[in-house]
Amino acid sequence: MVTFMNLDFNLNIFITIALIAFITIMIAYIVNITIKQYLKKVPNLKEFFISTILYLYKLHLKLDPNLEKKILPFEEEAPYPTLVHPETINVCNAKCIMCPYPKMTRKKGYMGKKMLYQLIDESAANGTKEMWLYMYGEPMLDQGLGEKIKYAKQKGIPITYLSTNGSLLDEKKAQMIFDSGLDRITISFDGTTKETYEKVRVNLNFEKTLQNTETLLKLKKEKGLKKPEITLQIIKMNNTNREIKAFVNKWKNYADVLDIKQVHDFAGQVEIETNKGNWAVGLDKHDLPRLPCAWLWYKAIVLQNGDVAICCFDYDGKVIVGNIKDTSMKEIWNSPKMKAIRRLHLKRDFGKIPLCNNCTAYQDIDPKIRTKAYLNYLTFGLYKDNLKLND
Ligand SMILES: C[S@@+](CC[C@H](N)C(=O)[O-])C[C@H]1O[C@@H](n2cnc3c(N)ncnc32)[C@H](O)[C@@H]1O
Numbered sequence: 360m361v362t363f364m365n366l367d368f369n370l371n372i373f374i375t376i377a378l379i380a381f382i383t384i385m386i387a388y389i390v391n392i393t394i395k396q397y398l399k400k401v402p403n404l405k406e407f408f409i410s411t412i413l414y415l416y417k418l419h420l421k422l423d424p425n426l427e428k429k430i431l432p433f434e435e436e437a438p439y440p441t442l443v444h445p446e447t448i449n450v451c452n453a454k455c456i457m458c459p460y461p462k463m464t465r466k467k468g469y470m471g472k473k474m475l476y477q478l479i480d481e482s483a484a485n486g487t488k489e490m491w492l493y494m495y496g497e498p499m500l501d502q503g504l505g506e507k508i509k510y511a512k513q514k515g516i517p518i519t520y521l522s523t524n525g526s527l528l529d530e531k532k533a534q535m536i537f538d539s540g541l542d543r544i545t546i547s548f549d550g551t552t553k554e555t556y557e558k559v560r561v562n563l564n565f566e567k568t569l570q571n572t573e574t575l576l577k578l579k580k581e582k583g584l585k586k587p588e589i590t591l592q593i594i595k596m597n598n599t600n601r602e603i604k605a606f607v608n609k610w611k612n613y614a615d616v617l618d619i620k621q622v623h624d625f626a627g628q629v630e631i632e633t634n635k636g637n638w639a640v641g642l643d644k645h646d647l648p649r650l651p652c653a654w655l656w657y658k659a660i661v662l663q664n665g666d667v668a669i670c671c672f673d674y675d676g677k678v679i680v681g682n683i684k685d686t687s688m689k690e691i692w693n694s695p696k697m698k699a700i701r702r703l704h705l706k707r708d709f710g711k712i713p714l715c716n717n718c719t720a721y722q723d724i725d726p727k728i729r730t731k732a733y734l735n736y737l738t739f740g741l742y743k744d745n746l747k748l749n750d
């Protein structure tokens with residue numbers, strides 16, 4: 360009898376343990392699959408952490424709609440722009456199908472050195488970190504480009520950058536780029552086949568851009584140069600979708616950076632097939648309520664004639680807040696007009712500025728800053744005072 364009871368008892372324990380083990384394995388299996396699936400979307404642990412915190416943040420926002428106003432670092436006044444984006448030339452040799460350049464009606468030409476150098480002097484003195492020397496046009500058409508970059512470097516701008524279509528970037532121009540001290544360059548190379556490239560980059564020649572790109576990469580390597588950092592970029596759109604993989608395979612061992620850039624519609628001003636922004640991994644910015652556009656707080660746009668626009672999507676300069684010919688950037692940056700624009704964004708009154716109203720590619724605050732702000736809020740109750748927009 361005792362023996363039978365013991366047997367029963369042992370059997371019960373065995374079944375219980377087996378059951379617990381089975382359930383644990385099943386849970387581990389499901390969790391493992393879920394994590395693996397999630398990790399497929401999230402390339403590394405840091406992104407995983409940021410995305411998870413942002414997910415919680417999103418849930419919290421539903422409970423407290425005033426959360427963002429409490430914790431994010433926006434005021435009507437802004438410090439001198441850390442990123443200054445002067446349009447050194449607004450003439451182009453192409454008519455790309457996704458670019459508003461072909462529709463531009465404003466006067467075309469070069470930005471004079473006197474005006475640009477004044478801007479560089481002021482920006483260097485006020486701690487600007489980056490200067491982007493291009494906008495709507497092809498920078499390689501500007502014969503004074505090398506000198507302009509050199510000047511910015513001599514004045515101590517830490518990062519100089521430009522984007523080019525690469526069509527004119529022959530060996531001589533490559534040498535000019537190396538001599539200038541340029542820090543970063545993007546070659547916009549939309550396609551891996553002649554057919555696709557020339558359909559997108561109208562007026563340009565596939566073989567020429569290919570040869571120029573290979574020459575730039577080869578010369579930089581041969582000379583053992585660290586700079587400029589070379590990014591090869593393809594815009595992700597209907598015409599190029601099929602070639603993204605081939606693009607990555609072709610260039611991954613040669614370029615410093617590969618940029619698969621999501622096409623956007625320049626605040627509703629060009630026709631494209633999709634305008635969904637790609638913001639943080641696993642979380643689209645359009646899932647969250649729209650915030651003030653971070654660019655208004657740190658990025659200054661100066662068009663070829665000196666007009667200061669509020670946004671780099673404003674290809675025809677429709678919303679202008681001043682001109683650097685007669686006013687300093689410092690004054691324009693906190694002028695009544697600029698502050699009024701920021702005020703509208705702070706009130707989420709985007710509809711009062713038609714350009715902003717139609718925008719889907721606005722510069723959302725960096726996910727890292729949101730995460731930091733949220734963690735500060737949760738853990739120490741610290742608010743926006745120790746956060747900078749452009750860390
Ligand atoms: C207007 S272009 C001027 C510089 C130069 N001409 C070039 O093509 O690189 C500046 C950048 O905008 C990109 N671009 C043009 N149209 C775009 C669109 N619809 N969506 C996203 N980027 C676009 C270009 O590829 C380039 O990197």
Ligand code: SF4
Binds near residue numbers: 494497
């Ligand atoms: S994307 Fe660049 S190359 Fe093409 S039309 Fe616009 S400015 Fe010119």
